[in-house]
């Protein structure tokens with residue numbers, strides 16, 4: 001193993017009980033690679049970001065969401081065990097628990113922000129700044145079955161208030177398949193679609209290590225949905241990404257949520273099986289009288305009490321409907337105001353997915 005020795009900054013004995021450094025939710029997961037677990041105040045309660053020893057400083061992979069408690073932990077870490085500073089900030093994708101503190105950390109440390117331009121573009125769209133864009137967003141959401149009041153709440157309370165985060169003025173572009181030297185390691189940048197339009201995962205073949213962001217999670221299934229911005233047909237692109245991951249030799253998966261795990265390839269196969277089951281369920285619940293995506297989402301997921309969850313269910317349903325439509329299992333009828341889905345010519349056949 002060609003991992004560097006742990007730097008002096010983290011040589012202090014870890015808290016044995018919690019296995020943390022300096023009392024922070026920071027711990028070494030492999031030599032020279034730290035996991036920093038930060039609080040998130042919506043949706044999920046935490047996110048893992050990673051620090052890879054990079055010369056005198058640390059290369060950061062994802063940043064955490066912008067909340068006071070996360071900022072405070074960063075202040076403590078940068079004044080303590082991470083006082084060597086950040087060499088660069090790699091952002092996997094535009095979701096706020098990953099990108100939320102990128103600009104703040106850049107301003108605080110001077111580290112450049114590396115990411116995909118498509119992700120920076122979608123991050124900017126999440127602000128939905130112009131009135132005509134807000135109206136288009138509302139039309140998109142209503143067309144798929146949510147009420148106008150819920151659609152407006154999505155724009156204001158979900159997109160603008162939760163999803164939008166500070167967008168850097170300047171980024172260093174990560175090219176697909178770029179080899180990025182970080183400290184003693186060389187990582188390959190995998191640009192993968194489906195969960196987000198161009199999520200960056202980093203693979204280190206010597207360590208057989210994959211930093212996944214949200215692309216491959218162990219305990220939860222990454223959200224795959226169609227939204228007003230970003231992915232327009234995410235399921236095929238997500239399946240492609242699982243194909244890419246399933247070909248890797250993986251010994252360590254460092255995910256954005258929950259613990260580090262080993263069985264990355266098996267998890268890729270399990271996620272294919274999950275989406276195959278989902279496709280079959282959507283097809284089975286689709287009424288012969290036709291349904292919009294929100295109605296079918298309700299039939300499959302049950303009543304979603306929060307508008308965020310109703311919106312997520314609508315987007316996930318639509319992602320699966322587009323796949324079913326392409327294969328002839330369903331068909332759509334559209335007016336300018338509404339898209340309705342019906343069983344198609346191959347409705348009686350079972351949808352089947354595979355990685356081959």
Ligand SMILES: [Zn+2]
Nearest residue numbers: 093095195214
């Ligand atoms: Zn995400």
